[in-house]
Amino acid sequence: MAFKTIKRPKISIGERFYLKALLGGLVITMKHLVLSIIGKSRSKKELGGSGIGVTMQYPEYRWDKHLPEYYRGYPVLVKGEDGRERCVSCQLCEFICPARAITIKPGEVPADSQWNKVEKAPVEFEIDMLRCIYCGMCQEACPEQAIFMSQGYLLTPTDKKAGVHNKAKLYELGGTKQGLVNKWNAYK
Amino acid sequence: MIDSILSFCDSVLSNQYWFFIITLLIKLVICFAITIAFIPISVLIERRVASFIQDRVGPNRVGIPATIFKRFGMKADLPFVKALDYFGLPHDGRIANICRYFRLDKDIPLLGLLQPAVDGGKLFLKQDFTPPFVRRFYFWVAPMLVLAPPLMTAAVIPFAGDLETPYGNINMVVANLSIGPLWIFAISSLSVYGLVLAGWSSNSKFPLIGGIRSSAQMISYEISMGLSIIPLLMIYSELNLSNIVQYQADNGWLLLPFWGEGLTVERWVLLIPIVISFIIFLTSVFAETNRTPFDMSECETDLVGGYHTEYSSMKFAQFFMGEYAAMIVGSSLVITLFLGGWSIGFGIDGWLLDNCGNWISTILQLIFYVLKLAAFAFFFVWVRWTVPRFRYDQVMKLGWLVFFELAVINIFITAAILYFIK
């Protein structure tokens, strides 16, 4: 048989009156209320609550310690451990970005540079943080491991200009990353 | 000078008509102040209790930002630092840290008590948008029709005991009608016009459904509401709310007959119909005021926003205030009929009158009345955040098939008890 008949639960007369369920509900909500006020709500510790309920009072208390590994903050550019800027301005991230937040002006690596083998590097790299939706597509698309989602989330631009992160700012936020990309090393 | 003023006041108050007018004005102010002030208070209760129930904090951020001192020309950046220096305390000592914990360095906290005021200000400043497709006149009239009836009905509810002055007896009710409950039912059912007109004039389908639902619901529950208090009127043999409360003060609240005549067998047997009446009446008040679990007319899961979908700014706020005002008047009616109105209870009223004088007892009664109202506002909020919304057919079934019959049967039970048990 393709279907199964499920019997409706029988509702007793007491349940039909609904008063018992009502009172039970009122007791439960009251319990929550009292526990919140005395600051003993359930799973308050795990959620890092401060004071009433499980709420963390944000600017005073921060989630930072509890941030999971996979947390996606704002995107940043990183340099390799050898100090080379990893981005080769291939513009893949610019094209994949669903919010069109990234604007790259590609340029050449000067011939006398140690890394002139790389040929290209961004002259300017801007991410408009007012457009960015923190999706992480740029990180996925990047063939050079140059752009990463950081753990930072505290961005409070006071005007639209301040909302745009330029190359210097992105590198400053990103810092250096260890390992991984070795293909441009001199001996190869 | 002062003597002449006093004698002038004396002569004015001795005049019966002036005395009446002046006391009436004072009573009006008190009555309206209670009702109007309770709207933001119950909004605050609503938001805070709701958030406590959901393990949140609720509005607690409204305070006076300390930066305001700088804006008004203070040189040093924060008065907090200045104050620490003044007392010679280290900037990161224990006391400073405790103050920081309570955010005293950032603002002067008011525990979020200012939140309703700020909300009101926000509603004033919002764009008042009238959609082009509405019936303009009715669209404008509807919010007023919702807000006015509850404020009118508040007039017949006594908020304290009588006050005896050398010039005469002041009855602490704006309009001492001998048809109190009937007046309330007559006027409060008018607010259904506001909802229906809002729904219809919005010229849009969801508000229309909301308006129609609310009219059906309010009319149905009006019946059980009216029938459920008939037993009470039989017990009181009185329709004047002041006298009803006075009776309860002397002989025990209807639901708690613990003193005076309330200790007779008859009163205890009468508790059975009274409790039934209480449940029906309370539920009907919920339904009448369109509060969850009965807010069919604005149930956002299937009607967007119900009858006020197209409203914005202050016109929306009027609906909002109307709902809360209706809730307050409804709860004051429950208090007046079942829980002794302004009376402090347990025979304390009489004791106070004898030992502490008339003024003190009246003021205490007023305070007690306000406290009872606050408790009831809490109860409304508590129920709202506990019980899920009913289905529309369930609401109608409950009203017509359960409460209506129950209320009618209840009348006969009461009559029988009153007749046989003496």
Ligand code: SF4
């Ligand atoms: S995270 Fe998403 S939206 Fe933001 S810059 Fe990267 S691709 Fe664009």
Ligand code: SF4
């Ligand atoms: S960040 Fe990565 S994907 Fe974007 S331009 Fe640079 S190398 Fe290409």
